[in-house]
Amino acid sequence: MRAVGYFRETGSGQPLAEQSRAFLDFCHQNGYEAAATFLDGAAAAGDYTGYRQLIEFLKGRPDRGFTVVAVSSLGCLGSDLRETARRYFQLASLGVKVMCLEDGADPGSSLLSLWTESKDERLGQKVQAAMRRKAVKGEVLGRPPFGYQVGPRRRLEVVPEEAAVVRYIFRLYLRDGLGIRLIARRLNEEGVRTHRKGLWSMVTVRDILRNRTYLGTYSRFGVRVPASHPALISNDDFRRVQERLNSRRQEKAERQTSLFLLSGLAYCGYCGNKMIGVSRRQHWRRRDGSEKWAEYRYYQCESRTNRSLCDYHTRRAGQLEQEVREALLREEPLAVVVTVPKAGDDAAVLKEAEDRCRRLRGRLRRLDKRLEEHMDAAARGRLSDQRMRSLGVAVAAEGLSLEDSLAEAERFVKQQVTAAERQQQKEQALARLRHDWDHLAPPEQQALLGELLERVVVWDDNIRIMLRL
Template identity: 50%
Template sequence: MRAVGYFAENARRNGQKRSIAEQNHAFGDFCIRHGYEVAGTFLDTTDEQGATAGFAQMLHFLARPDRGFVVVAVDSLGVLGPDLGQAALKLLEIEQTGCQVLIAHTGHEAFRELVDTWADRGDGTPISEKVRSAMRRKAVRGEVLGRPPYGYRVGPRRRLELVPEEAVVVRYIFRLYLQEELGIRKIAGQLNAEEVATRRGGRWSMVTVRDILRNRAYLGHYSRFGTTVTGSHPALVTPEDFRRVQDRLQTHHGSVRTRTVQPFLLSGLLFCGMCQNKLIGVSRRQRWVTKAGEKKEASYRYYQCESRTNQSACAYNTQRAAELEARVREALKDDERPVTRLRRAGNVDGYLVDLVAQVDRVEGRMKRNRRQVEELVADAAHGHITVERMKSLGGELAREHQGLGAELRAAKDRLQAQQSEAERRKHLEALCERLTREWDALPFETLQAALRDVIDRIEVDDDDLRVYLRV
């Protein structure tokens, strides 16, 4: 059996700083007491570049198929982060490799110590159990938490009450779907054609119509925090009609259908030249039988105007994916230079603004991800779920956190590459050359990221293609 030691500069145990030498000594004693062979040690320093380098190297080592049976030993929870939320995320990431984390000086499981420490802190935990309990009590009483669904507003007793003009639209949507048997896209198109606005004054889409058809609030039930209060507010649809709607939705989409999502190369870059809405990637699979009785099957991938797809508006602006991507590749060649995107008002580099906004968005998603992890630990600490259940649910959050971390690092790298006009131009020119030279050889993720760095937007109107560069 082998053990890996993970150390962090300025980590604390019981409020006292622990030097690297002290952590290493505790790790050595741990291996001797329990009969472990040292498989390696990893260190994170306090400088920005080394803050997580050791942890990343350790995860890479633990993911190796030839590592054998390995446990990870840390001097204390403080090695994993300055607070329990960060420690929980790192523990989940380590356990995703199949390795257990132990506390060196006690030999106890780190996850169990984390949960016990969280419980001991009580109201000092980042997510107050008092607040969560109060919200649960309100939910049990049927009091509204958050934004009311379309068709309702929050009344004086915090109960849902009808908004007459919206309630008419909800009933109309259910009638169109059940009695007139219109599809979701056609319902959105009809509402838009009749100039029925959403609550925010916008246009209807397939998503907004589908969400209304699936919302159990229209049965008069209110659900939050796993609690459902029946008859808490006026219903807008009968149970029988709601069941029929769900049966039809299930029939159309299947209950156990599995889908392999294949991303589209130009997602986020394409815009309709007629309505200026985005073109989105659409996949279709078609089956047929020939006259000779032979079964045939084919898959089609294309980009289509979102107004057409989700709102049944705009013209049929549809482009085969492979053909459009080939046209964009040709447009990037030297003998067919695309037009240059003009700077935005105030001479502000729009791309830099977009990059900063992207970094902010990813950081916001990482904060929400961490709050979800903290919520799971709090639930385990207060006995609402088991530690094993917390690990199971937290595993997916840990994987999401790792993906967000990689996305954030990539966004910051792109932002750093744009620090000056000269550097930015040089960087983008090199990317253009690389794209035209290595298009077929580049991995999909690398090719897509490079295209987003080089291209601001692509406007498509049938055969008319305009590629706007970021320089």
């Protein structure tokens, strides 16, 4: 068993030299092989180079499942409790065991206790109790669902015009047999609008069909109040709708999904919206009684798919992907209908890289918030310790990946890659596209196209591609 030490100079704790000596004594007493020590001084000011080196060291070890990371205390991992929790779960996500030098215990066992103590639960409990009291009375909390409005006594009251639309949606789905997409299309064609006067989509229609409020039952904060307001849909109709929705979900889950290589890159040339990959299966019976299945994969304008806007513009997936690849590899100048402009000059490329850094930092902040929510839920007893650890490890693993992407993006910004360097990167990517394409797995093919392409604008009979490099 190997041990790795990580120590940080906090100003009020032991000097780094003493922590290092304590680590060697710890290894000697427990029979561990001291593999390495990583240090962050008090002057690091949030840089924490030693911790990043520790992470890279662990990633490069195939035997990290047999590695212990020793720290002087839980506080050594971060300057505050949120950072400490993030780093503890990052180490756990790499499969290593974290131990404290003082008692040889896993400091994670005390992490939740410290988190609970740091939160003022009394205020939150009072707010929750007040919300539950309102919910028990059937008083509306938040925005009312489509078909209702908030009355003078904070109860749901029927809006006749909207209620008619709700019943219409259920009838179209249950009795007329229309799918969710066709219902959205029908509503938009008839000029019906949502709560916010917007267009209907598959999501908004599905939310209507799933909402139990239309049974006359109000549910909030774990409180259910039957018959708190007038029902719009009968129990029998609602049950039959759920059965059909669930059966459709199971059918989709059983299908093997295929990767669409141009996902996120293809845009409709007519309305400018994204094109999404769609799979359709057909089943028919031959004259001899045998059955035959066929699957069709194509790209279709998202406006058409979700809202039934735009015209019916589709391209077969395999043909479009091959056409894009051939356009990238074409040696002679491209035809007029297939042009390859630069995504931008050096300044534009640098701005895009800086924007990417900002987006990645935003995603990391949201991950911190998610981890904090999981910790809060565990502190309130809503999550078991095991479930909390599982969720924390998952969030931390995603965070490590994002931190790597952010570090790479920041290096790109600092280097201010020149046009010549971009040209070299482009040539290397094109060489892989030309020589290695058939040997790449679909996710690798998709990543390679994403490395080369900024976007692909698609019309019925031609395309226009923009290079990222």
